[in-house]
Amino acid sequence: MGKIIYNKYDKKEIARLPVAAFEGRIIVINTAGEAERAVDYLLSHVLLGIDTETRPSFRKGVTYKVALLQVATTTHCFLFRLNLIGMTPAIIRLLEDKTVPKVGLSWHDDLLSLKRRTLFTPGFFIDIQEMVGKIGIEDLSLQKLYANLFGLRIRKREQLSNWENANLTDAQKRYAATDAWACIKIYQELQRLLVTKDYELKIVDYDIQENISQEG
Numbered sequence: 001m002g003k004i005i006y007n008k009y010d011k012k013e014i015a016r017l018p019v020a021a022f023e024g025r026i027i028v029i030n031t032a033g034e035a036e037r038a039v040d041y042l043l044s045h046v047l048l049g050i051d052t053e054t055r056p057s058f059r060k061g062v063t064y065k066v067a068l069l070q071v072a073t074t075t076h077c078f079l080f081r082l083n084l085i086g087m088t089p090a091i092i093r094l095l096e097d098k099t100v101p102k103v104g105l106s107w108h109d110d111l112l113s114l115k116r117r118t119l120f121t122p123g124f125f126i127d128i129q130e131m132v133g134k135i136g137i138e139d140l141s142l143q144k145l146y147a148n149l150f151g152l153r154i155r156k157r158e159q160l161s162n163w164e165n166a167n168l169t170d171a172q173k174r175y176a177a178t179d180a181w182a183c184i185k186i187y188q189e190l191q192r193l194l195v196t197k198d199y200e201l202k203i204v205d206y207d208i209q210e211n212i213s214q215e216g
Helices: 032-042 089-096 107-115 142-150 170-196 206-215
Strands: 003-006 025-029 048-054 066-072 076-081 102-104 125-127 199-202
Touching: 003 142, 025 032, 025 170, 032 076, 032 089, 048 107, 048 170, 066 107, 066 170, 076 170, 102 170, 107 125, 142 170
Parallel strands: 003 199, 025 076, 048 102, 102 125
Antiparallel strands: 048 066, 066 076
């Protein structure tokens, strides 16, 4: 029997799952020179995971620019602190590169946010949200997709933390790296399932189940 996956994953089950986290090396990039060396290293790989973080705003009408660009391989993740170094030539070179696929989630929104810092022409990007429907998955969040495909939970505790802090906490670094790395894992598994067809799709509708429970 192949892997069992669901069109929709029950969010109540996620809290019961073991935690998944990036276990590789995390490097924080604070200068243009560091960015140049990091981009050279990243573009020597065949696949990258990518994500961004922005300081949350809790006041109406107040918004912030993207503070962090995280780019991962399977073993390393680089955290580019855009609020400190801006969009350096090396970072623009990475984003405009057309040779190495960069996998993200809802990446079109991230690109728009990055362009608010500096205009550039996006290179080779793949959005996981445009792939999942091919195997019948309707969820679009990273946490639900990872739980569905791997039976593991990605913590979101740091999502609304201040990404413009003078120094990122270890928890922030791990959270940011995990999100970028998880995009690689999800993409590779989707690619495998699309080729092998080694899965069974179970159709559920938790909205209906919740309505029935409330009516009862």
